[in-house]
């Protein structure tokens with residue numbers, strides 16, 4: 001008996017030793033938290049004014065695809081022309097589908113594959129009150145772009161289309177998403193031209209105009225245009241990741257630059273459940289609502305299986321070094337602790353979304369009367385697909401959850417597969433690391449999975465190196481302002497973003 005106990009004790013000691021050794025020798029990326037401040041921004045007032053003026057033009061994409069008001073888009077196009085005459089003189093520019101804009105700054109070596117920087121000029125409406133439809137908030141079309149008359153909407157420090165410059169910030173809808181980046185790109189290209197710095201590769205900029213409603217008329221057409229010309233890009237850079245300020249990623253003691261190397265897919269299914277209707281005074285044993293409830297419960301209880309994909313493994317290898325001991329232990333010992341790690345990750349909404357195809361019940365409809373049994377109940381379930389799961393997998397999953405019930409399943413919105421995964425051992429990715437190091441040397445740079453859809457995915461037909469990242473350092477609260485209220489871009493972030501893009505453009509072949 002004593003012998004057995006000793007053996008068990010021995011095994012435990014050996015196991016603990018292995019776990020510890022693995023934890024301390026695991027190749028986590030080194031954390032450069034004390035690397036200093038990096039490039040010091042110099043305030044450029046004219047660049048600030050140009051962005052501010054661009055924010056004043058309410059290029060809102062809303063409602064049905066392509067049914068929004070295009071007048072502001074036409075003005076925005078004109079505004080860019082006036083603001084960046086050098087770019088228009090020295091770079092080739094093409095309009096795709098009227099409002100899509102492409103610029104090409106020719107390089108000296110046509111044998112090299114070009115690089116492409118993306119942005120979109122459309123923005124979401126400024127808030128719950130659709131300002132454009134409010135009588136007293138009408139944007140006067142005869143105003144110059146620099147002086148729109150829009151009154152302050154509640155919850156905004158400054159009106160959403162004021163482009164107000166105050167408190168070291170530039171305020172307005174689109175400041176972060178994503179006119180800030182669009183103007184940074186124009187500024188960078190403008191600087192290269194002004195300083196006569198011709199690079200080896202062709203540098204392209206491409207701006208869509210309907211990203212917020214799916215990008216079918218903008219990015220999709222531009223990507224098609226490139227494809228038709230036979231272009232292949234060595235790098236495609238779009239939005240979809242940020243630099244999270246230290247203290248804003250739970251458990252990580254550092255700034256973290258997350259670079260989207262893939263994005264999740266999308267499937268929304270409207271499920272109609274049939275039952276017996278009638279009056280609530282003589283109800284059938286089973287109502288349509290009761291049946292729908294069973295299906296919904298199945299969908300929530302038995303979700304798509306979580307998994308640690310190679311991309312997420314890479315993510316943890318990069319940030320793990322800055323995490324507390326228990327997390328490092330679990331990451332370094334997945335051979336034994338993977339189930340434990342997964343169960344921990346799936347208990348948090350943010351990390352859960354990184355390791356599985358998520359399930360969200362979003363809408364539901366029964367009868368309109370308090371005493372009326374509806375013969376049909378419908379609800380909507382939205383899945384965001386993890387790369388590794390396919391649309392076919394999700395369809396089978398829905399079929400399992402609805403088994404035994406009389407249902408009709410209809411996919412609404414645009415179903416799309418998760419994107420491919422862009423490699424990280426590329427020059428294109430290394431340039432992001434170098435660029436971040438230039439402006440925020442202390443930040444950990446890591447590949448990541450972008451949750452929302454962007455224009456980037458449409459460019460997979462012209463490049464295998466597609467990265468989603470906007471080089472601005474923000475807090476979670478500032479991140480929340482995107483698509484919400486009081487969106488602003490700090491002047492420091494704007495100046496650094498211009499420098500970052502200029503750095504990448506200038507150093508790509510150095």
Ligand SMILES: [Zn+2]
Pocket residue numbers: 120177178211239
């Ligand atoms: Zn955006």
